[in-house]
Amino acid sequence: MEEATGGRGGEGVEEEGEKLLRGEEVKSDDNNVDVGNLEIQLEPETGRTSSRKGKRTFGIVAVAVGALVLIGVLGSLSVRSASASVDERVASLCGSNPDDLPALLVRPEHYEINLTIAEPTSAEVVGGFGGKMRLRARASEASARCLALHAVNMTLNDVMVRRESGGTIVSCTAGVCSGGVSLVYTSSAVVFLPGSGVFDGLGDEVILLETSYQASFGERSGLYKAQLSSKPREAVTVTQLETKGARQVFPSVDEPGSKATFRITIDVPSELVALSNMDVAEARVADGRQSKTFETTPVMSPYLLALAIGEFHSLDSEMNDGTLVKVWSTTEQDLETLEVALDASVKALEFYTSWTDQKMRDFKKFDLVAVPGRGGAMENWGLLLFDERRFLVNVTDGFYERLECYDVTCHEIAHQWMGNLVTAASWDDISFNEGFATFMEYKCLSSLGIGPFGSSLLFEVALTPLSGKLGVHFPGARSQALAYDVGEKAHPLVGDHFDKISYSKGAAVVSMIEAIAESLSPGSFQSGIRSCLREKAYSTTTYRDMLACAFQLHDPAILALADYWVFEDSYPVISKPEGGVIARYLDRDWVPPTAFMLPLRSWDQEKNIVNTDMVLVSSSFTPLPENVASNLEGTILNYGGRGYFRVVHNLSDYREMLRAAAKDGGPETIVTLARMVDDLIHLVDDGLVDGSVLLRFSGELESLRECNSSNAELCFGVVLPVLRELRLWEMFCNSSKATSVDIAKTLFLSNSSADGIFLELVNEHLAALGRSDFAFCNDESEKCDVGLDRKAEWLEKSVGKTVCDLL
Numbered sequence: 001m002e003e004a005t006g007g008r009g010g011e012g013v014e015e016e017g018e019k020l021l022r023g024e025e026v027k028s029d030d031n032n033v034d035v036g037n038l039e040i041q042l043e044p045e046t047g048r049t050s051s052r053k054g055k056r057t058f059g060i061v062a063v064a065v066g067a068l069v070l071i072g073v074l075g076s077l078s079v080r081s082a083s084a085s086v087d088e089r090v091a092s093l094c095g096s097n098p099d100d101l102p103a104l105l106v107r108p109e110h111y112e113i114n115l116t117i118a119e120p121t122s123a124e125v126v127g128g129f130g131g132k133m134r135l136r137a138r139a140s141e142a143s144a145r146c147l148a149l150h151a152v153n154m155t156l157n158d159v160m161v162r163r164e165s166g167g168t169i170v171s172c173t174a175g176v177c178s179g180g181v182s183l184v185y186t187s188s189a190v191v192f193l194p195g196s197g198v199f200d201g202l203g204d205e206v207i208l209l210e211t212s213y214q215a216s217f218g219e220r221s222g223l224y225k226a227q228l229s230s231k232p233r234e235a236v237t238v239t240q241l242e243t244k245g246a247r248q249v250f251p252s253v254d255e256p257g258s259k260a261t262f263r264i265t266i267d268v269p270s271e272l273v274a275l276s277n278m279d280v281a282e283a284r285v286a287d288g289r290q291s292k293t294f295e296t297t298p299v300m301s302p303y304l305l306a307l308a309i310g311e312f313h314s315l316d317s318e319m320n321d322g323t324l325v326k327v328w329s330t331t332e333q334d335l336e337t338l339e340v341a342l343d344a345s346v347k348a349l350e351f352y353t354s355w356t357d358q359k360m361r362d363f364k365k366f367d368l369v370a371v372p373g374r375g376g377a378m379e380n381w382g383l384l385l386f387d388e389r390r391f392l393v394n395v396t397d398g399f400y401e402r403l404e405c406y407d408v409t410c411h412e413i414a415h416q417w418m419g420n421l422v423t424a425a426s427w428d429d430i431s432f433n434e435g436f437a438t439f440m441e442y443k444c445l446s447s448l449g450i451g452p453f454g455s456s457l458l459f460e461v462a463l464t465p466l467s468g469k470l471g472v473h474f475p476g477a478r479s480q481a482l483a484y485d486v487g488e489k490a491h492p493l494v495g496d497h498f499d500k501i502s503y504s505k506g507a508a509v510v511s512m513i514e515a516i517a518e519s520l521s522p523g524s525f526q527s528g529i530r531s532c533l534r535e536k537a538y539s540t541t542t543y544r545d546m547l548a549c550a551f552q553l554h555d556p557a558i559l560a561l562a563d564y565w566v567f568e569d570s571y572p573v574i575s576k577p578e579g580g581v582i583a584r585y586l587d588r589d590w591v592p593p594t595a596f597m598l599p600l601r602s603w604d605q606e607k608n609i610v611n612t613d614m615v616l617v618s619s620s621f622t623p624l625p626e627n628v629a630s631n632l633e634g635t636i637l638n639y640g641g642r643g644y645f646r647v648v649h650n651l652s653d654y655r656e657m658l659r660a661a662a663k664d665g666g667p668e669t670i671v672t673l674a675r676m677v678d679d680l681i682h683l684v685d686d687g688l689v690d691g692s693v694l695l696r697f698s699g700e701l702e703s704l705r706e707c708n709s710s711n712a713e714l715c716f717g718v719v720l721p722v723l724r725e726l727r728l729w730e731m732f733c734n735s736s737k738a739t740s741v742d743i744a745k746t747l748f749l750s751n752s753s754a755d756g757i758f759l760e761l762v763n764e765h766l767a768a769l770g771r772s773d774f775a776f777c778n779d780e781s782e783k784c785d786v787g788l789d790r791k792a793e794w795l796e797k798s799v800g801k802t803v804c805d806l807l
Contacts, residue, residue, distance in 0.1 A: 105143045106148070116267040120225075121234055123225055123227050130212070132212045133210070135210075137253075143199055150244075152188060153215060154214060154248070157214065160172075164205075188247065218248050220375070227373060229388075236309065239306045243430075243498075252302045256427065260300075262277075266291070274290065275308045277297050281294060297382075298381070307383075314328040325345050325349060325368070326368070327391075328370065329391075337394055339393070347448050348406075355440075366383075371388060372388050374387040393405050398760060403450065421538065422539065431493040436510060436546065438507035457668070458717060460671075461675065462717055463716055465765045478644065481507075506543065515601065517551050565644065573688075576632060576648055580623045596617050599643060602635050602637050603672075604635050611627060638676075658718070662714065681694065701743055733807055744769060
């Protein structure tokens with residue numbers, strides 16, 4: 001998923017400003033000052049300023065009271081500084097910074113958008129595209145001061161603002177407006193600065209804004225051209241509006257919380273496929289062009305509006321309820337490469353419809369499109385766009401290539417409910433969208449019946465050959481989040497971050513809440529989510545509120561104790577040898593700003609019972625509960641591995657859990673051991689546990705005697721992560737003992753009872769274990785474990801009884 005670039009600036013603007021500062025020519029006429037290619041128009045009657053583009057689109061516009069003041073300002077400031085002064089002046093006049101203004105001043109209800117794209121299949125972007133828009137919105141009390149819409153890289157031509165009840169408020173032509181209104185472009189918005197009393201009385205009144213405009217194609221954001229893999233001069237035209245790309249395509253209130261309905265019409269060559277969120281309502285063809293009007297969308301956020309235009313072909317199938325599902329690729333790709341994607345799409349839509357108990361009644365179709373060179377995927381409602389490298393599967397591809405297609409499809413389709421139907425209230429709560437979708441993708445994967453992993457938890461701990469655990473964006477939710485959520489990279493879940501915290505920690509905390517909810521009242525978590533989706537449909541929420549809703553948390557005191565997991569970074573560590581909770585990982589002197597509740601599930605092996613305790617952590621060290629501490633030697637902490645914290649266990653604990661997992665083979669037992677091992681590996685890396693513990697535990701793995709399809713979860717969730725870690729040690733130390741290879745041969749190569757898919761997975765892993773480029777992170781690696789850079793540093797600094805000595 002790609003974040004749109006903000007601003008309208010460029011190096012050329014600064015060059016024009018430097019010309020002025022050097023005393024070079026500044027052209028002018030009676031009513032215009034032309035600074036290079038930047039025009040600032042003085043209105044003849046008022047002396048106010050309005051701005052418009054010249055030969056190119058620039059993001060910096062200077063505003064002053066009159067021409068002399070203007071030239072004085074530009075004579076002493078760079079053009080970039082002048083841009084800041086525009087934003088500051090608008091903020092002063094309108095009461096807020098320009099990026100926040102639109103949402104404060106206007107509440108959109110319905111957009112009608114008409115786009116004309118001359119040559120969607122040419123990679124050439126010069127000339128941009130033309131647009132017309134009609135917006136129905138409700139003004140706020142603050143609108144008496146200003147009106148504003150987000151707009152970047154576009155010029156408004158004719159503008160008309162009027163009351164729905166009748167009467168024109170303001171009209172503008174070529175940047176000149178009536179009533180003393182000034183049309184000003186800031187770095188992120190177009191702002192109408194009113195003349196005396198022009199906007200008075202608009203509070204809570206419905207207004208209609210109509211405009212024609214010219215906009216520029218973006219670079220992988222907004223409306224952009226994706227070049228074909230084999231024909232770089234040809235392209236398809238698609239959208240990427242998350243996070244702030246809608247403002248590059250049409251004037252809007254470009255915030256996730258500003259939901260509205262949309263009806264879009266596009267004018268493109270008649271021979272092309274043209275797709276949008278909804279079905280086609282009306283189509284006309286004339287003179288080699290087609291005009292397609294799509295049905296009105298449900299209420300949704302602007303960033304979910306989508307287009308895909310080009311030479312595409314498709315496969316299709318129907319869901320049980322008759323909804324049509326189509327998967328598309330460019331015609332340069334073989335149709336058979338879409339077969340896995342079609343299977344994944346239909347099955348995932350069926351799964352989520354059943355799991356949420358909520359049908360997408362607004363949609364009679366879903367289109368899923370493979371786009372060349374995207375580098376990500378986007379969950380637009382009804383028109384999902386994917387990187388073709390993830391979405392297309394060749395007949396010769398292995399299991400993990402197929403799995404990647406299923407996984408990314410599960411993730412993006414999860415968003416149709418968690419992100420689209422119910423949406424993050426602001427970008428600061430993107431962890432709701434991404435965290436819940438990442439959490440749900442594993443449930444979806446386990447429902448599809450692919451591979452040897454029988455439950456969603458096992459998908460989270462199974463290892464891929466090259467670097468990390470399974471997962472669409474950032475592999476292995478809990479493992480990856482804990483590896484990332486330390487040091488400078490750590491930050492709270494709340495915030496405008498599209499990273500491992502939003503995706504993986506967001507999912508891991510949801511998983512922890514689910515485990516506690518289910519231990520207290522089986523079935524309560526799913527029923528809570530279903531209730532939340534019905535209650536909040538077509539509206540917005542926050543990550544915290546969705547957790548509270550799903551967990552049925554209404555007591556403010558309990559909510560406050562749960563807030564630690566949302567509003568604080570990092571995580572605690574439980575030290576079994578010390579008998580307590582260390583409040584913050586790798587920082588034992590840190591004291592939590594407020595008390596928080598740590599959910600702890602523990603397995604008493606002697607009594608074979610699982611206890612659930614809520615531990616109140618209020619200082620840098622908190623003793624374990626008495627019922628746990630009284631039999632600590634025979635107790636496994638964080639049973640099920642769902643807690644978002646690490647645990648220091650004893651070597652005997654790892655041995656006992658290995659025996660229990662080999663004997664029992666149940667998902668919860670295996671996942672517990674897998675996450676104990678994951679903790680152990682990272683605790684060794686961070687110097688909190690001696691490396692000999694891991695090496696001695698690895699010797700126990702040979703007691704399994706043989707890995708086969710019947711115990712695949714244990715082998716892929718536990719054995720392979722240990723082999724991978726040892727292989728890194730061996731390559732760093734240039735060890736000739738080849739411990740991991742010996743273990744692998746013992747466990748995998750002697751088996752005779754493995755089925756085809758198991759052998760396929762084993763062979764991929766064994767091949768990866770032998771790769772020389774497998775050792776540590778590098779800039780060219782597409783799949784790079786975030787923990788490996790820390791591992792390399794630790795190995796290099798290791799002294800005394802080093803890892804190399806151990807080997």
